[in-house]
Amino acid sequence: MNYKYTIPTLFILTSISLASPARSQNSLCTKEIDEIAQKITVLIDSKNSGSGTIIKRDGNTYTVLTSFHNVSDKSLKYTLITADGQRYSINVSSLQPLGANIDLTVVQFNSNKSYQVAKIGNSDSAKRLDNVYTAGFPAKTGGINTFLYECRNGQINANATQATIDGGYNLLYTNKILKGMSGGPTLNQQGELIGINGLIDINKEKNTDRYASVPINTYLRIASGVGTPIKPQGGGLKADDYFALAADKYAKGDYKGAIIALEEAIKINPNDALAYYNRGVVRSALGDKQAAITDYNQAIKINPNDADAYYNRGNVRSALGDKQAAITDYSQAIKINPNYAYAYYNRGNARSALGDKQAAIADYNQAIKINPNYAIAYISRGNARSDLGDKQAAITDYNQAIKINPNDAYAYHGRGNAYAALGDKFKAISDFQQAVRLYQQQGGNEKWLKIAQDRIRELQQ
CATH class of the missing domain: 1.25.40.10 (Tetratricopeptide repeat domain)
Structure with a gap:
């Protein structure tokens, strides 16, 4: 048999994360926020590492809020490491989630040292497009065999205050957190704690679906004995609630359910470009490419500067075989965001498919320049x-x-x-x-x- 001995072109797609590539460039926190976050963030070291956030001091006893999944394996030993490198053994044998289907728990350690405690903010007041900062200790990788603290900048995509999302992950943002940063703090622009990092969903294409936190008000309601973390109020769900529900359904593979939720968001705000954009993503995942293009067209009409909408429309056009139209879309995405490595990469793929290998190499060069670890x-x-x-x-x-x-x-x-x-x-x-x-x-x-x-x-x- 004769084979064409090449390997496949792999297109990078944007998912419904509401945290798409152009909005998630891993920018660093401001110096002021970084100093606050570093002092209140701890490493929870074990076979499955995680992070935690110091929220209280009572004498020599410190209370740390973290994701329950960080300490759910009772067969492991866990060590808490503070910002000054001190190590403290913690007992997790009796730990349970703080609420039904809420991925939070509290651990404690004793020390006569003085550690900074997080200043608690009001997560209910967080609005879409507000800047937020996430911190923690990414897990070790083959290239980095040590725990290195990181603090990342981003924006809020949705803050569901009327609907309870699986795990309590109601605060969605664009910050590209990594495995191991679960349990670390999500801070607002004032350096106040408004959430606990925890959710990183990976879809079947190995793309990240969403990044999210459990809002700090969820913890406060549980700790105060209010009962259910969120009680729906009059007036029904808000657009942000439908956004969060859509992301949750998409991550679980319920694409039709995600579309229904996004359609409700569009009913509330017919001029919400992000809702059309994300519905396009879901429709594309369902294989309805033409409907996806229609949604991206509408998103672009409302917001002509949405690099992601051009990028994803380019992906769909490329999948439909219209490489030249795809190149036009990728080029527009790059014009809007010159550091869009994914757009350079996929434009390179389209050019390669058209036989222009030199132009493709030039695009791959630029993608690698922007992201030297772009395997x-x-x-x-x-x-x-x-x-x-x-x-x-x-x-x-x-x-x-x-x-x-x-x-x-x-x-x-x-x-x-x-x-x-x-x-x-x-x-x-x-x-x-x-x-x-x-x-x-x-x-x-x-x-x-x-x-x-x-x-x-x-x-x-």
Whole structure:
């Protein structure tokens, strides 16, 4: 059998996170906020690490609010580490969630040292587009084998005060928190605590769906014995409630339910560009590409400066085969947001599909310049370089992708192709074997698994 020995072009899609790429550039907190957040944020160290927020001191006893899932495994030992590096053992054997379906709990430690306590704000007053800041300790990775504190800037996308979302995650924001930052603080512009980080949903395409916090008022209501964390008031749900419900339903795979919720938000505010944008995302996920384009058109009509709407419309147009129209949309997204790495990357893919490999490489170069850890961009640049005959440069790109993500089957697959073209069968077989192992472990790649297996058999003849 004859195969075209290339690996697939991978488009990066925006999901209904209400925290799309252009709105989530991982900008740092202000100096003033960072100083506050760092002092009140603690690391909860264990096999499954997390973060916590100091909310109270009573004599030598400190109270830390954190996500319950951080300490839910009673078989593990947990150590709390404060900003000054001091380590304190904590007992989690009797811990339970603070409320029904609320992912919060309280841990305590004793110390005669003086640690800063968070100033409590009013999460009910948080509004969409308000700046918020999230802090915590991202989990260790292959490249970073230590816990490093981070504080990230972003904006509120929705604050559901009338509806209870699964886990209590009613405060949605654009801050791109990472695994391990759960339990850390969400602060407003005054440095006041308005939420506890916790929710990072990953959809089936491995894209992040949403970032969210449990509002601090939820904790305050539980702690004061009010009862249910949120009691619906007269007048029904607000647009933000429907936004949060839509994100929750989308993350659970209930796309039709998400559309219904977004339609309710649109009824409340027919000029809400973000509602049309997110309905376009859901419709695209359902396969209704033309309806998605209609929604993106409406979002752009209301807000001509929405880079994400152009970007996602470009994705849909590209999926429908209209690469040139997709390039036009990506270019407009880049004009609005010159640091939109995803738009450069996908424009590169579209240009590559049209045969303009040099222009594609230029786009991949720019995406990598913006984000040096953009593993997929290295793979795609490697593909383009390989297509142009520069196998050694392609191997260099695949090497870098593997360094960033050692579990990327496509990088090994592409490098195997390059080694095979150079006549190095031993290295090619080794790479294809590693690709096969990863395809099998990760699932969902039967086509490329078979191609890699066939390549091994062919090279062994």
